[in-house]
Amino acid sequence: MSRRTPSVGALYLPGVEADPKPGAYRALIDTAKSQNDEYSKIWDLFAFQQDFTIHLARFTQGVLRQPTTISPGLRELIAAYTSHQNECGFCTRAHAAAAAELLGDEALVSQVLQDLEQSPLEEKEKLLLRFTAKVTKNPSFLHAGDVTALQSASWDDEAIYYAITTYALFNFYNRWIAGTGVPEMTGQAHREQGRSLAARGYLRE
Amino acid sequence: MSVSSANDCHFCRDSHRAAAAHHLEGDYALVDAVRRDPRTAPISHKLRSLLSIAEKVRQGGKQVTSEDVARARADGATDLEIHDTVLIAAAFCMYNRYVDGLATWTPTGHDAYDLMGQRMAKQGYVPPNP
Numbered sequence: 001m002s003r004r005t006p007s008v009g010a011l012y013l014p015g016v017e018a019d020p021k022p023g024a025y026r027a028l029i030d031t032a033k034s035q036n037d038e039y040s041k042i043w044d045l046f047a048f049q050q051d052f053t054i055h056l057a058r059f060t061q062g063v064l065r066q067p068t069t070i071s072p073g074l075r076e077l078i079a080a081y082t083s084h085q086n087e088c089g090f091c092t093r094a095h096a097a098a099a100a101e102l103l104g105d106e107a108l109v110s111q112v113l114q115d116l117e118q119s120p121l122e123e124k125e126k127l128l129l130r131f132t133a134k135v136t137k138n139p140s141f142l143h144a145g146d147v148t149a150l151q152s153a154s155w156d157d158e159a160i161y162y163a164i165t166t167y168a169l170f171n172f173y174n175r176w177i178a179g180t181g182v183p184e185m186t187g188q189a190h191r192e193q194g195r196s197l198a199a200r201g202y203l204r205e
Numbered sequence: 206m207s208v209s210s211a212n213d214c215h216f217c218r219d220s221h222r223a224a225a226a227h228h229l230e231g232d233y234a235l236v237d238a239v240r241r242d243p244r245t246a247p248i249s250h251k252l253r254s255l256l257s258i259a260e261k262v263r264q265g266g267k268q269v270t271s272e273d274v275a276r277a278r279a280d281g282a283t284d285l286e287i288h289d290t291v292l293i294a295a296a297f298c299m300y301n302r303y304v305d306g307l308a309t310w311t312p313t314g315h316d317a318y319d320l321m322g323q324r325m326a327k328q329g330y331v332p333p334n335p
Contacts, residue, residue, distance in 0.1 A: 012274040015284025048288065087267050139302045140213035164306040168299045175295035178266025179258075180288065 011044060012181035020047030023054075024204040038189045041182045042090070046204075054205065061202040063165050070159040073102035074125060075166050076197075077112060081129050082167045084113050085136045088174035089184045095170075097194020124153045132167040139171075207256055208263045208294050210240050214301035216311035221297075223322020254280040255290045262294035 011017045020026040025047035032039035046053040064075050076099035083091035096113060100106035111119035116129055131150060135142050150160050185193070206225055209217030222240065226233045238246035243256040254277040261268035269291070277287050304311070312318070 012269070012271050013284040013288050016288050045288075086265055135302055135306055139305045142305055161307070165303065168302040168306060171302050172295045172299035175262045175266035175298055176292060179262045179269040179291035179295060181269075181271065 010181070010183075011041060016048045016180070017041075017044045020044065021050040023047065023050040025050060025053075028204065038185055040094070040185060040189075040193055042177060045176065045180060045182070057202050057204060060169065063162065063169050065201050066162075068158050068162050069156050070128075070162050071102070073099055074128070075162060076102055077109065077125075078129065078132050078163055078166045079170045080109065080113060081116070082132055082136050082170040083174050085133050086171065086174035086178075088178045090177050090182050091170065091174050093184060093187075093190040094193055094197070097190045098197040099194075101194050101198035124155070127153050128155065128159075128163050132163060135164075136167055136171060206236065206240060207243065208259055208297040209301055211260065211263055212298065212301040214305055216304050217297060217301050219318040220321045220325065223318045223320075224325035225322075227322045227326030250280040251277070251282050251286075255282055255286060258287065258290050259294035262291050263298060266291075266295070 020029055025043045029039060029043050029047060031037075046057065064079065065072050076095050079095035080092055080099050083095060092113070096109050100109045103109065108119065108121065112121055112129070116126060116133075119126075121129070127150060131146055134146065147160060150163075151157070155163075184190075206218055206221040209221060218240075222233070222236055225236045229235060235247065239248060239256070243253055243260075246253075248256075254273075258269060258273050258277055261273060274287055277290075278284075282290075
């Protein structure tokens with residue numbers, strides 16, 4: 001983490017922030033605080049209910065990193081795009097940074113977030129992002145035709161499964177993060193976190 | 206149940222309606238009153254505040270403000286209860302999309318859901334070992 005002023009802003013829930021349970025996240029928080037470093041306040045949420053958030057971290061690692069027919073970079077881009085639809089600043093910046101690292105193209109990621117249609121992303125990938133935006137907005141509007149359109153664009157069922165699970169997971173994270181008031185970090189801290197997520201993933205055990 | 210109902214996910218709505226009823230000694234009438242309108246249902250101020258936060262979380266995490274949290278606290282909610290409300294509402298915004306996104310086959314009829322709700326209330330969510 002960058003050696004800057006500590007994260008500005010607190011969670012809405014000081015009772016959560018003040019009660020980290022012993023474990024990997026508490027150790028990360030203690031280290032960051034002792035060095036006066038900015039840190040990702042999502043760690044406070046993970047530390048508060050360490051007993052079961054550990055399973056959430058494993059689930060996240062599987063959904064975003066398990067080798068499959070859709071690359072981790074594209075899954076991170078779906079995470080960032082979904083977070084952008086849901087206006088979750090922290091998640092958008094965190095996963096845009098991870099996507100930029102994994103895809104090796106920061107400009108492409110910002111173009112996609114600014115205007116998907118005008119971006120130089122491949123049409124096949126745009127189709128997947130349009131699909132995730134549609135079901136993020138209106139989950140019950142999905143119909144079988146939406147999925148067959150993806151299959152016709154030669155996405156296999158495994159890729160579609162991972163795409164659906166990714167946007168569903170971020171419809172959770174965006175609300176957990178924004179609803180508890182996790183603040184955005186500085187650009188530098190988000191870039192460093194993106195590099196860490198790209199290199200070592202989500203497991204902290 | 207309230208979040209799934211507003212998201213129009215019938216499977217999640219009906220299974221958690223039944224689970225809630227089984228946690229409340231089978232009181233489907235109370236659960237249905239909450240589903241129709243939490244503002245008029247016979248529930249505590251605290252629960253009403255928490256359900257209002259859950260609805261805001263459903264619309265989008267950004268809708269929740271520090272004032273909403275302060276109101277729930279004034280109505281007697283602890284930070285743990287407020288956090289769990291946000292966590293549960295957010296989790297169902299995932300589950301609803303998971304179920305609908307994968308076009309999961311879901312049963313119809315009260316009995317299947319009642320049985321499911323009873324199991325969820327008594328055994329929880331981790332499947333028993335075979």
